[in-house]
Amino acid sequence: MSNKTIATPIREELINLYQNNLDLITRGSADILNQHRQEALKHFNLLDIPSQKNENYKYSKIEPLFNYEYEKYFAPKRIAFNVDDIFRCGIPELDTHLALVLNGFYLPKGEKLITLPNGLIFGSLAEAAVRFPNLVKDRYNSLAKNQTDGLVAMNTAFAQDGVFIYVPRNVVESKPIQIINLLMSDTNQMVQYRNLIVVEDGAQTNVLVCDHTLSPNRFLSNVVTEVFVGSNAQLEFVKMQNEHNDSAQLTHTYAHQQADSRLVTNVLSLHGGFIRNNLAVTLAGEGADAQLYGLYLTDRTQHTDNFTFIDHAVPNCTSNELYKGILDDQATGAFNGKIMVRRDAQKTQAYQSNNNLLLTADARMNTKPQLEIYADDVKCSHGATVGQLDMEALFYMRARGIGEREAKLLLMFGFAHDVIKRISIDTLRERIDDMVNKRLRGELSRCHNCPMHCC
Amino acid sequence: MLTIKDLHAKINDKEILKGINLEVKAGEIHAIMGPNGSGKSTLASVLTGRELVEVTHGSVTFNGKDLLEMAPEIRAREGIFLSFQYPIEIPGVSMVNFMKAAVNEHRKYRGLEPLSASDFLKMMRERKELVEIDSALTNRSVNEGFSGGEKKKNEIFQMAMLEPKLAILDETDSGLDIDALRVVANGVNKLKRPDNTVIVITHYQRLLDYIVPDYVHVLYNGRIVKSAGKELALELEEKGYDWIKKGDNA
Numbered sequence: 189m190s191n192k193t194i195a196t197p198i199r200e201e202l203i204n205l206y207q208n209n210l211d212l213i214t215r216g217s218a219d220i221l222n223q224h225r226q227e228a229l230k231h232f233n234l235l236d237i238p239s240q241k242n243e244n245y246k247y248s249k250i251e252p253l254f255n256y257e258y259e260k261y262f263a264p265k266r267i268a269f270n271v272d273d274i275f276r277c278g279i280p281e282l283d284t285h286l287a288l289v290l291n292g293f294y295l296p297k298g299e300k301l302i303t304l305p306n307g308l309i310f311g312s313l314a315e316a317a318v319r320f321p322n323l324v325k326d327r328y329n330s331l332a333k334n335q336t337d338g339l340v341a342m343n344t345a346f347a348q349d350g351v352f353i354y355v356p357r358n359v360v361e362s363k364p365i366q367i368i369n370l371l372m373s374d375t376n377q378m379v380q381y382r383n384l385i386v387v388e389d390g391a392q393t394n395v396l397v398c399d400h401t402l403s404p405n406r407f408l409s410n411v412v413t414e415v416f417v418g419s420n421a422q423l424e425f426v427k428m429q430n431e432h433n434d435s436a437q438l439t440h441t442y443a444h445q446q447a448d449s450r451l452v453t454n455v456l457s458l459h460g461g462f463i464r465n466n467l468a469v470t471l472a473g474e475g476a477d478a479q480l481y482g483l484y485l486t487d488r489t490q491h492t493d494n495f496t497f498i499d500h501a502v503p504n505c506t507s508n509e510l511y512k513g514i515l516d517d518q519a520t521g522a523f524n525g526k527i528m529v530r531r532d533a534q535k536t537q538a539y540q541s542n543n544n545l546l547l548t549a550d551a552r553m554n555t556k557p558q559l560e561i562y563a564d565d566v567k568c569s570h571g572a573t574v575g576q577l578d579m580e581a582l583f584y585m586r587a588r589g590i591g592e593r594e595a596k597l598l599l600m601f602g603f604a605h606d607v608i609k610r611i612s613i614d615t616l617r618e619r620i621d622d623m624v625n626k627r628l629r630g631e632l633s634r635c636h637n638c639p640m641h642c643c
Numbered sequence: 644m645l646t647i648k649d650l651h652a653k654i655n656d657k658e659i660l661k662g663i664n665l666e667v668k669a670g671e672i673h674a675i676m677g678p679n680g681s682g683k684s685t686l687a688s689v690l691t692g693r694e695l696v697e698v699t700h701g702s703v704t705f706n707g708k709d710l711l712e713m714a715p716e717i718r719a720r721e722g723i724f725l726s727f728q729y730p731i732e733i734p735g736v737s738m739v740n741f742m743k744a745a746v747n748e749h750r751k752y753r754g755l756e757p758l759s760a761s762d763f764l765k766m767m768r769e770r771k772e773l774v775e776i777d778s779a780l781t782n783r784s785v786n787e788g789f790s791g792g793e794k795k796k797n798e799i800f801q802m803a804m805l806e807p808k809l810a811i812l813d814e815t816d817s818g819l820d821i822d823a824l825r826v827v828a829n830g831v832n833k834l835k836r837p838d839n840t841v842i843v844i845t846h847y848q849r850l851l852d853y854i855v856p857d858y859v860h861v862l863y864n865g866r867i868v869k870s871a872g873k874e875l876a877l878e879l880e881e882k883g884y885d886w887i888k889k890g891d892n893a
Contacts, residue, residue: 578731578733580731581731581732581733581736583693583694583715583731584727584730584731584733584785585733585741585744585745586692586714586715586716586719587691587692587715587716587718587719587724587725587727588716588719588724588741588745588801588805589716589719589720589745589748589749589752589805590716590741590744590745590748591716591748592714592716594744594748595716595744598736598740598741598744599733599735599736601735601736602733602734602735602736602737602784603735604735605735606734606735
């Protein structure tokens with residue numbers, strides 16, 4: 189490591205942007221968020237945008253994403269039309285509590301925060317920080333690793349709003365909370381927002397996050413989400429990324445689990461130009477269980493990189509990880525699965541697998557399991573495969589009269605369903621099955637149900 | 644129905660079939676027997692269009708059409724069915740989706756509408772009974788975790804679903820106990836109609852106790868060296884293949 193810091197133009201530009209707009213940034217946010225900005229900016233100044241020399245970003249070129257001109261807004265931009273007119277979620281049977289985020293700002297339909305009769309609160313994070321400081325203060329920015337990742341530090345410096353979800357003690361909410369992130373602009377745009385999800389002891393909920401682009405401009409999103417799962421609490425977190433080829437999405441999700449809690453994450457990257465998902469889970473209480481699933485379908489020159497980190501900090505926790513990908517054309521991908529078993533984290537059970545199908549000779553996948561085990565009474569395993577469609581299976585299907593294309597689709601769909609089947613909500617699972625089917629058939633090259641056909 | 648003329652084929656530059664001639668008419672049952680390595684499975688591969696095998700000479704016509712020009716799926720839709728010696732496991736693809744895709748492709752080829760979900764499931768139920776296959780098996784992925792016997796029963800179940808004109812049973816008896824053998828053979832017999840044809844490829848006579856052939860051919864060293872009625876199978880069972888190997892290659 190060199191002590192010399194050579195300011196890159198990108199970093200200087202961003203720091204100048206911050207300093208010139210500090211008034212706007214803080215005014216459009218809340219004290220709790222503002223208190224962390226200076227410190228975060230210092231970290232960003234030291235860390236910069238990660239280069240490929242950074243081992244954690246070895247397979248993803250982040251810097252070039254910042255070489256485009258982007259507009260950055262520090263207040264919600266007025267839009268001249270009703271979002272409902274052009275966007276309708278394509279999951280009609282799915283009854284959800286809906287939270288819309290437009291270009292990084294919570295888009296209220298009336299109230300900025302909604303409190304359900306059972307006490308569940310959801311809505312704008314900035315608003316929650318003002319109205320419920322006790323729920324936000326100690327948690328906000330307590331998980332995010334500003335000290336080690338320049339992108340996270342940059343988010344903390346800039347983020348003004350996002351979604352806040354609070355499920356009180358012992359509240360079981362069966363209706364999923366759906367966050368729809370919409371990107372829409374008449375210029376290229378960079379957005380940085382922040383989500384905070386708190387599931388208190390004994391509470392249960394499902395959160396579904398959908399990311400969409402609604403205009404053909406170039407977008408860069410840099411999003412941090414912090415998730416707290418209390419003792420005996422359960423959270424299923426499904427994220428569906430469906431953006432166009434000129435979009436870049438950098439996500440950083442940090443989850444913290446207490447004793448006997450259960451977290452299921454399912455990250456479905458259906459479409460997107462460049463996707464990097466960081467997901468870090470800390471199993472901090474005995475008996476906690478984390479299930480991490482992921483599916484990425486890429487073609488053309490798309491790139492998807494999933495970087496996961498599971499920290500078994502205490503004994504008797506379990507984790508299971510399954511990520512699968514199908515890469516077509518010249519698509520590239522990466523998976524990094526780090527599992528840390530701390531000293532004394534005895535009786536840990538941790539399983540990980542990453543399976544990839546390459547449909548062409550030009551598609552590339554880098555997969556890297558990384559187990560660090562400092563306890564001696566544990567069960568851990570990992571496996572990674574990169575292969576092609578099974579030719580014997582293809583012939584078998586063709587010998588039954590199924591055409592080659594259809595046979596390939598059935599095989600790919602079967603491969604992908606292995607991940608989708610872990611989604612517990614029936615209507616959502618069926619809908620995603622359908623979307624994946626369309627995606628594999630090449631019928632989802634534009635964002636679903638959007639009349640703008642931006643790619 | 645099927646006419647094979649002077650068929651030569653090789654795998655990786657090694658000639659396996661060295662001039663096969665065979666005429667199979669509708670309604671007949673033919674058995675092809677022969678020692679290991681004589682070319683029986685290669686013949687089945689040629690008929691179903693496996694790319695591994697390269698045809699170097701000769702012709703195969705099926706109902707007047709040039710079979711060798713057709714892709715494997717077209718042959719299947721034209722009515723050729725191979726019961727695989729080693730059925731393939733396809734994790735993640737359910738039996739229901741697999742069969743639905745196959746049945747509907749066959750229907751499309753004949754200009755018919757796809758079956759409705761309920762008609763399809765009814766058909767599945769009926770055909771399952773015909774071959775005495777456990778209902779639970781068809782709720783799983785194709786052949787995944789099936790026992791050897793279950794895999795073979797599943798082949799006959801697929802045959803029942805697709806109603807081929809020509810069924811080729813490639814060593815369907817291998818790995819089967821007597822009970823499973825009887826179930827498989829009964830299934831084949833129940834599916835037999837005056838207008839369809841079965842070619843049974845086997846080492847042993849025992850399957851032919853249940854599926855009684857009209858003709859028995861002995862394949863040896865890439866050629867059919869002897870053809871006769873069903874009594875030939877018994878003779879082979881008694882004497883082995885040595886007398887064929889030593890005899891003339893007529």
